[in-house]
Amino acid sequence: MRPGARPGLLADLPRLAVLSLGALVILAPYLWMLSASLKPGSEIFRDSLALLPERLYAVENYSKAFREVPLLRFLFNGAVVCGLILLLQLLFAVPCAYALAKLRWRGRETMFALVLGGLLIPAHVPALPLYAGLAAAGLLDTYAALVAPFVISVFGIFMFRQAFRALPDELIQAARIDGMGELGIVWRVVLPNAWPTATAFATFSVVAHWNDLFWPLVAVQSAELATPALGVLFFRAEEAGNDVGALMAASVVVTAPMVAFFLLAQRRFIQGVATAGLKG
């Protein structure tokens, strides 16, 4: 079982069998979700475990899903909200991380201590005061309400600081000698040199906010602003929510983008989400 010594296929079979069995359990909800989205109601309700539909009903299920709720709108909202959050998180976190990693100034240790303190606070904790504040400002039920609480990512500051500290000082000195300003150094020298950290953070951030249900549920009431996670709840509340085939079709549509994205960029994803596990 040591790495390097590749056992024969026969010796490897028990391992493969156990792992495949587990994988089947993990994949079961995906398989049946997909299967039910292709079947007419009569087959779903029939007593059988067949995965493949006898009569393909995909067009009916999927068109019903798209007709009942604005699924494309949910996906669009998800993309807009995740994109805005990521952009703003970078705008706030990257310069701050650079100042913490490479510049000497009074208050730096205090600021870093506050960042570490912030890492301990789950996002649900400031939710009530933020909600009250947004309500008072008349900003509930807007994109701004969906994005605002997340523009500061203490985790992002922390992650980028660690990455920037590893960069050689000579790199920054050389840019200064070339007459580059500090902001230029941040965006054109330091960030490009910490690219793996940036992509890991980006995948982590996008996954976290695409999948977040709690805050959209709090901040938004109208379907026009719903993110995919909230959209699923809207669909279930509709009459079509009782139509298993259409409901599964809607679930497939909102799950597919992130799964496809993951399968295309597996390594980055696993790196981003797993190393970033601390906060979410």
Added chain:
Amino acid sequence: MSEARTTPALRWALGEAAAGWLLAAPAATALFLLLLGPSLALIALSFTDWELGAPGLRWIGLDNYAELLDDRTFLTALRNTLVYVGVVMPISIALGLGIALLVEGGTRLRAAFRAIYFLPVVSLLVAMATAWQYLLHPTIGPVNRLLGMLGIAPINWLGSSDWVMTSLCAIGVWENIGYVVVLFMAGLTAIPSELHAAAEVDGARSPWARFRLVTWPLLGPTTLFVVTIIAIRCLRVFDTVAALTRGGPNNASEVLLHVMYKEGFSYFRIGYSAAITAVFLAVVLALMLLQNRLLDRRVHYA
């Protein structure tokens, strides 16, 4: 700051301090406005009777906390949340470690298995919960049909108070296991294979002995990290409850964040909901403190 190259060192030090301030200022402002300030406000609110829309608020000291002690819904939620953590965390970690060892134990299909097990972590949980609801449906669900073939009577997985927590915990294990697998796989690759060879020479003949003597002790720091992450993920259980049971039937599946959500954002009892959130925060912080203590001790051994 571009003139820095020609100015003396003192000017640069001043410029550096100013640059540091300016670059950190937006983040510092946002940190106060959006995270630290509201979190302090939350603690303060938990000592008031504020309800959204009410004209004013009164300082009521610990009354909210006293009410929590008599609130059966809250107590059920607290107990359910701790049960959820106590069940989902050890099972996901045990199974995840086993899977990670198996995946790393050979070279075939390593990446494929890792991807499959990790899939639930990146999938939209509300949507997958909906898929689980179909799987667990009492009459048309494939799970009951499978059990029916074995002669087992159908079970109302999500609709009966006897089974609902079991079902939610099962979904929780499904959701978290990939996380554990990936973290342990990273920890396992960091263990030099010579150590296993050396242990074998020294008489650790069986794989189990090598696991107990080499792998497990060296995985210590990883395990502690995994325990904390999974415990906190479990404490935050909300999506599956909000989508599938709304705490029902009869509060049998009520959890902390869902009660907090209902009190605060449905009934608008901000003060009371703030007290629930404070309890949630206290549990999270206690857990992290415990991890830190253990980590300190570990580091001295290593």
